[in-house]
Amino acid sequence: MVEKLISFSLKNRMFVLLVATFLFGWGIYSVQQNPIDAIPDLSENQVIVFTEWMGRSPQLIEDQVTYPLVSNLQGIPKVKNIRASSMFGMSFVYVIFEDAVDPYWARTRVVERLNFAQRLLPQNAVPTLGPDGTGVGHIFWYHLETNTMDLGEQRALQDWYIKFALQTVPGVAEVASFGGFEKQYQLVLDPLKMQYYNVSMDQVMKAVQANNNDVGGRKFEMSDRSYIIRGLGYLQNSTDIEEIALKNYNSVPVKVRDIGSVQMGGDLRLGIFDADGKGEVVGGIVVMRSGENANKVIQGVQQKMQEIQKGLPEGVRFKTSYDRSELIEKAIASVKGTLLEEMLVVSLIVLLFLFHGRSALIILIQLPISVAIGFVLLQAFGISSNIMSLTGIALAIGVVVDDGIVMVENAYRSISERQQELDTNQ
Template identity: 50%
Template sequence: MLQRIIDFSLRNKFIVLAATVALVLGGVYSVRNIPLDAIPDLSDVQVIVFTEYPGQAPRIVEDQVTYPITTKMLAVPYAKVVRGYSFFGFSFVYVIFEDGTDLYWARSRVLEYLSGLSGSLPRGVTPTLGPDATGVGWAFMYSLQSDKYDLQELRSMQDWYLKYKLMAVDGVSEVASIGGFVKQYQVTVDPVKLRAYNLPLSKVRMAVQRSNGEVGGRTIELSEREFILRVKGYITDVEDLRQVAVGVGENGSPILLRDVATVQLGPEMRRGIAEWNGEGETVGGVVVVRYGANPRKVISDVKQSLDDAMKGLPEGVTYKVGYDRSALIDRAVKTLEEKLIEESVVVALVCILFLLHFRSALVAILILPTAVLASFVIMHGQGISSNIMSLGGIAIAIGAMVDAVIIMIENAHKHMEHDGGKKPHWAIIRDASIEVGPTLFYSLLVITVSFLPVFTLQAQEGRLFKPLAFTKTYSMAAAALLSITLAPILMGFFIRGKIPP
């Protein structure tokens, strides 16, 4: 079988070389487009259910919101752990799934089971899903800086402009605003005045809710022109809110909101602050990368979009980066790339020194990057990111990848030395390759399968070490295949002339 493969390769040199060129081009494309990260994603497949229940104590939230959702989520297929957390006014439920579960399938199942809770939760309480990201999706954080605008104005810029600009970037799952003050219309009702006007609080609340809206009418035609009738009613400032009628007095005059309450602009109640390097409070945003996206590319696009968005903000508003995972990614990948290059150079020098024939050493030198690029093609197709563990697998395999080729070259040297020019050159290469090629192929396969026990690892240790095992296995398998296909052809082209004894 393997002898026939070697024969086929030597008889069809053009086909093998064309396939090698296609493989190299595919490898270059994969290297340029493969996701970059510092380390493999070690987090579990999880879906977060967030529910707001304003003004309620944690005990009430636990009994009326968290408990019904948690018990319902226990029945979701492939859910192995369900954790519920209750706080003042809101609830979190984490549904953790078994390894290998598709995140979007898990989200659809959670939504399906949440639809059956509509009658079990308090009125007005609607659970929502968290971002479609992993536990390490937090990739970029920035802070808005200005000497001209206060925290409330900066927060408004973040909430109503920057947030939506960054959400449009491909690969961004969520942009969470932090810090500052959220602008709020605050109505402080005077109970004494309510009693004086004989008004219940519920009527005041209903009047305020109904006042902020517009009513559509019909259209009329005048002088061959069509006009649309509508009643403007949206509240645009504090004075509009003060003029809202909440009742009718004894003499028939309207009772306005300003007659029974104080209306003003103020900050929404907050439970925490964002601070910048101990210099004081700040406003910022946290960018969460979508599941399966390329973190390095997403962060780069976010920076570009943020720079473009700053042109639309008032003069004097700038931003500073608080956390940028791309710096860690670049350092980790660059360090390992340098080590891979150093290791490849050392392997090439060793081949030249011990073979004492540059063109013969060139066979092993060319096989090495070809096998590495072949492993990148499989990595890209499988969705394995380029990180310190996956590149480490290639680094481990580099020394062993050229072993078979070196032995085949040495065997070809011996055949050429003993033949003395009696046989045709390609016949000598064929005999030398067939003599040791199959044995060397199986020896490389033995090394390849040595990492198979790593694939049995589960949970976080499996997610950490499997990329290393995958890339090491792919590299060795590619080297084994190239040793019986491409290597004999390169040996025929390069092993010529005077061969040192």
Template identity: 30%
Template sequence: MLDKIIDFSLRNRLSVLIGALLLVISGIIVTTQMDIDIFPELTAPTVVIMTEASGMAPEEVEKLVTFPIETAVNGATSIRRVRSNSTMGFSIVFVEFDWGTDIYKARQTVAERLIQANEMLPDDIDRPVIAPQTSLLGEMMIIALESDTLNPIDLRTMADWIVAPRLLSVGGVAQVNIIGGEIKEYQILADPYRMNFHGVTMNELVNTCNAMNINTSGGFINQYGNKYIVRGIARTEKVSELANSVIKVSGGFPVRISDVATVKTGRAPAIGTASYRGRNAVLLTVTRQPDANTVVLSEKINEVIREIQENNVSSLIFHTDIYDQASFINTSVRNVMKALIEGGIFVVFILFFFLFNTRTTIISLLAMPLSLFVTIITLKALGYTINTMSLGGMAIAIGSLVDDAIIDVENIYKQLRKNVILPDGEKESPLNVVYRASSEVRTSIWNATLIIIITFVPLFFLGDLEGRMLRPLGISFIVSLFASLMVAVTVTPVLSSYLLTDERRLKKAVKGSWTERNLSRIYLKALQYTLGKSRILIGITSLVFVISMVLLTTTGSSFLPAFNEGALTVNISLPPGISLEESAKTGLEAQKILLGIPEVTSVSCKTGRAELAEHFFGENMSELDVPFILKERSREEFFADVRERLKALPGASIEVGQPITHRIDRMLSGTRANVAIKLFGDDINDLYRIANNIRTEISDITGIGDL
């Protein structure tokens, strides 16, 4: 088969070159259109159910809200895992489906099950809400909002009614969670003495409050050939008009709300606070849709922020330096691309050094871009993105891409030099020599390529998260290697027939280059020596193999290597029961400590939770996002310094990690940690006691950073 491909290529040389040129053009176009991301899409089809249960203790939330929802969704088709968290006033349930399940079908299934669950839920809670569709690494940007002129209530109002809706209008944004500031509410403070004086009961006051501030429809009137719509307009934002709402008529005089209560605007009870660099602020967390291009979406969001600032909202100050996933993506891809380019340059020097011929070097090197473009086109066709895994596969293959072409072009060049010194009657035509030389090595390059490809096939048998992570690496490596084989039996012979058949050049190169002659002489001596010492060589090889196996079995392993994301995620946990205000004070103190570290460029803090947010904490917990730039110290030294300085916080449990690493850990174990020990039981007090005992026993284990 390969012989036929070689023969076809040499008979249609111009067509092959045109095809290669079209491949390069197509590859460039596809490369510019490819989405860029950190990793492949790692999120199993997941539906998130959130329920606000204001005022309920965690135990009641679990029994009365979370458990009925879990019971309702359990048993649905293709569900592989149901996880939940219950905290004061809030329940969240994660329903994970099998890989490959259509997410819209999964959401429909959960919605149908929730109809059944609603009948079992208390009447005084909000109805369960299905969260927008997002991905594991969906939290792509954190924006801090400050103002020198607005008070906390007005700042939060601007975030709720101007900034967030504008961000949600950007295609690709799934959700904008807001925390911080003060939520505005209209407060009616009843006075029992005045209520008693006017004979107004609490039920009457509550019923009036529920019925007021509502617009109603009165139908329409046809008159004088016109149609008039009748409206009852009672909705208002003015406190004075709300206060004038009539409760009842007593003794011929109306009793208004202002007669029995004080009406004013105030702040709603806070369930979370936020700060930026130690100053009170509003934090907006932007979550993208699963298929959105993070880099492009980040640019659109920054453009929207500029538009908001330009459109008469100059009092708002935006800070986007806290966390921007696009920056990490660009840095990661840039680093891998740098490795690819450096590897390619290194290959160029090595090729030229050993071949010592410009034309053979160029022919061999052309296998690299052609193979890489084939790989990118294939990844695009299969729906993958350019990410660290797919680029990593290409980087691993970069040195092997030229192997087949080198073998082919070297044999062609060798046979052409032999042919040129033959008598005229014995010489073959250059095309015949090229065909014969390529055919001689076809089996060797086929077998060598196939053996390397087979070693990567097991990656395709990995399941779940591991398979989703590593499959693009295997695809890019195998496709690029197979493409290099095809280039070696098509483009390489054609280019050799054009560039290497000049008799004058061949006669000058009959003896070979200086490098070729000397390496052949050295290799011949080494081969003769080792053949005479075969037993010693086999013994040394066996010893090295045994040592390697011992080291392999004793070396630690991890799913992903530690990498520098350029940002820290610091979780601070205080004893349960502490107030939100006290917890926020600890968060402010932690920010001051972190800002004193040279590498830290900024810091933000979220204490408690935002309304209907998947990423939430109790009031005793704070999460700090800390961007940093490493300078003189290593990553490990910097992390150790952060942990050491934060030990100064009294009574706080500290966890230091990185945003993306934390989310992958949560996907693997359900918690934001490398190793999670889960306890199950009926008595929460017993579980706390056992957990503390376990903590004491394992705290001295070497290697534990946070516990």
């Protein structure tokens, strides 16, 4: 079989060159299309269901949220396992699917079950799906540097401007904010005054919710013109909240300020984010969508950050905390350097020992084509270019070089011996 293949190749040299050129071009195309990342994605194919029910104990979360969800999510096709954890005010359910399952098909099936399971949960507990990322999807971290804004203002800038802008970058599944304080209006109520005016906590909550709303009216026509009537009732500041009427007490309206005070504060925090031991900072974590090219996504995020920088307040700038593209570029540079070094060393060895330029050229052509075929196979099997796969290619280059030297030297020796026999016979 080998003799027939060698004979066919010798008789059809142009065909062999065309096949080699085609494989090399296909390899270049695969390199451009193959996702590039620093580390291999070995995480399981999972869908995360997150439910928030603040103020409840882990045991209550487990009984009324986690258990009903796990019970109803069982039986989904192609599910390997379901895991769950409950903590203060939050529930996490991890639905593990088989590796061959399309992640978006899996998310669709989970949503179908959640629509049915929703009726079993408490009224204020609404389950949501986590981002369509993976365990290694945190590809870029950043924080804000400024001397003119407090942590609350920085968090508001992050949540209402920067986050929404970065989520438009192709390949980004989510931008998770961290650090700072989430601003909120806090009502500090006096229980003695509430008892005196006979006002309950539920009355206060319903009154505040009802008074924070815009209502629509009818169309009013006057002097051949039409006017749309609407009531503007959204709360603008703490004074508006203090003026909300709760009930009448001896024909006198009881307002929020009569039973307590309103202040601007921060939401409950379960941790802080510190940068290099110099103090708290506010920033975000960019989560990549599953199956995307990490290097391209990071480049898109960096370009978008340059555009966002123009709209930030004076004195506010981005500071990169973690950038995986640096590790990716170093891994690629290492493979390129290994390939060039081995090609140079092998060609010199062949030239020194054989003194034959065509023999060295054969090995030089063989190396890039072998690497190109390797990337074709990576693309075909859906394996990303990462440290593990690139290191494997770099190690395989040495094996290819050794085989090439042995084969070329053996062929050169056989041809020389055959040539000597022909010269002797003549």
